[in-house]
Amino acid sequence: MKIENSTEGDVMIKGQSIRGIARLIAEAKGANHVMFVAQLTAIPVARQKEIGINFLKNDGDSILASAIGKVSSFNVSGKEIKRKDLPLIKKLIPQYRTWKDWHGKEHDGIQHRTMDVYPIEFISPPSEKLSLKNIDGMIYVASRQMDLLSNPEPIAHLANLFLEYFGEFEVFDISKHKISGVSTRQLQWEVLPKGKYPWSKASSIVTPFLTKLSQSEKGVIEHRMREISKYEPDFLATGRGGYSGYFVYGFTSRNLYFLESIHLNNATYVFGSDWEKLSSLSKEEIINGEYEHSRVIHDKKWVAKIRQLLRA
Structure with a gap:
C-alpha cells in the first residue's frame, strides 16, 4: 500500500x-x-x-x-466456507437432462441427485x-x-x-x-417496457446471462425461468451491477413479483408491490427481517409451489 x-x-x-x-x-x-x-x-x-x-x-x-x-x-455474493471438520450431509443437486422412454420418445426435465457433501458455512456479503x-x-x-x-x-x-x-x-x-x-x-434495476413476457420473449433477455454456465446448469435455470414465464407476466425488470443475472417477473394485477436468478443455490423470493426495496436487501435481511414475502426453495416441490401461487 x-x-x-x-x-x-x-x-x-x-x-x-x-x-x-x-x-x-x-x-x-x-x-x-x-x-x-x-x-x-x-x-x-x-x-x-x-x-x-x-x-x-x-x-x-x-x-x-x-x-x-x-x-x-x-x-x-458473500463467501461459502466448506466445513471439512464436520460430518458429510445429504444434499439434493438439481440436474437438467434428456432421456428416452421405452417407445423412443425423448423427454427432458429436472432430476435431483442425492450427494454426500460437507456442510457449508455462509458469510453474508457486506453489500x-x-x-x-x-x-x-x-x-x-x-x-x-x-x-x-x-x-x-x-x-x-x-x-x-x-x-x-x-x-x-x-x-x-x-x-x-x-x-x-x-x-x-x-439504481439496481432496469424496468423493461410494459407488456406480456412469455418465455418466447423473455428468453432473449435471459439467455445472454447464461453463457458461462454449464449445459446442465443452463438447463436448470431456463427451466425455472420458463415455468414462471408460462403464466405470462406483464412486468420484467433486470438487475444491474451486482444484481446482474437477477430478474423480477411481475404479475401486476395480482401484486406478485418473483425474484429469480441465474444462481443455482438461490431460492425464489415472492414480493408484493414493494419488491424493489426488498429485492435490494441481503438474503439475511429478508429472511430474518419482518418483511412480507414468500421464499420458495428450489427442491422437488418447487414447480408445484410456483403453480399454486400463480393459479390461486
Missing part, C-alpha cells in the same frame, strides 16, 4: 490491497469521520461499464457494483454500495461515511474494494469538504 497526500491535504491511497487500517488512521492525522472517494473523470469508461457505475448519472445515485475480483465477489457525490463542486464515486475509530474490518474491506475497482482512492475528511445532502437513489 502506498499513501500520499493530495493537493487538498487529504490522504491518497494507492496499491493492490491493505491488510489493516492502523497506518491509514495515522496518516489521516486525527480525521476520524471520513469517506473514500475516486474522481469520476479519472475512472476509465471501460471500467465504469464493467462494474456498472455507468448507470450513475445524478448526484445521489447509488448501486451495488459488479464483481470483478476476490474482494468485490465477496461484497456482492457496500457506491454512490455519485457532488463534493466541493466536483463529481466523485464515493463510499458511505464512516468513523475510522469504529470496527476496522468493514473499513478495510471498503478500502480494498476501492483499490480493486480503481487502483487508488482518496480519504476525505468530511469536516473539510462541502458534501451535497441529496438523498440516495438506488
Whole structure:
C-alpha cells in the first residue's frame, strides 16, 4: 500500500490491497469521520461499464457494483466456507437432462441427485454500495461515511474494494469538504417496457446471462425461468451491477413479483408491490427481517409451489 497526500491535504491511497487500517488512521492525522472517494473523470469508461457505475448519472445515485475480483465477489455474493471438520450431509443437486422412454420418445426435465457433501458455512456479503457525490463542486464515486475509530474490518474491506475497482482512492475528511445532502437513489434495476413476457420473449433477455454456465446448469435455470414465464407476466425488470443475472417477473394485477436468478443455490423470493426495496436487501435481511414475502426453495416441490401461487 502506498499513501500520499493530495493537493487538498487529504490522504491518497494507492496499491493492490491493505491488510489493516492502523497506518491509514495515522496518516489521516486525527480525521476520524471520513469517506473514500475516486474522481469520476479519472475512472476509465471501460471500467465504469464493467462494474456498472455507468448507470450513475445524478448526484445521489447509488448501486451495488459488479464483481470483478476476490474482494468485490465477496461484497456482492458473500463467501461459502466448506466445513471439512464436520460430518458429510445429504444434499439434493438439481440436474437438467434428456432421456428416452421405452417407445423412443425423448423427454427432458429436472432430476435431483442425492450427494454426500460437507456442510457449508455462509458469510453474508457486506453489500457496500457506491454512490455519485457532488463534493466541493466536483463529481466523485464515493463510499458511505464512516468513523475510522469504529470496527476496522468493514473499513478495510471498503478500502480494498476501492483499490480493486480503481487502483487508488482518496480519504476525505468530511469536516473539510462541502458534501451535497441529496438523498440516495438506488439504481439496481432496469424496468423493461410494459407488456406480456412469455418465455418466447423473455428468453432473449435471459439467455445472454447464461453463457458461462454449464449445459446442465443452463438447463436448470431456463427451466425455472420458463415455468414462471408460462403464466405470462406483464412486468420484467433486470438487475444491474451486482444484481446482474437477477430478474423480477411481475404479475401486476395480482401484486406478485418473483425474484429469480441465474444462481443455482438461490431460492425464489415472492414480493408484493414493494419488491424493489426488498429485492435490494441481503438474503439475511429478508429472511430474518419482518418483511412480507414468500421464499420458495428450489427442491422437488418447487414447480408445484410456483403453480399454486400463480393459479390461486
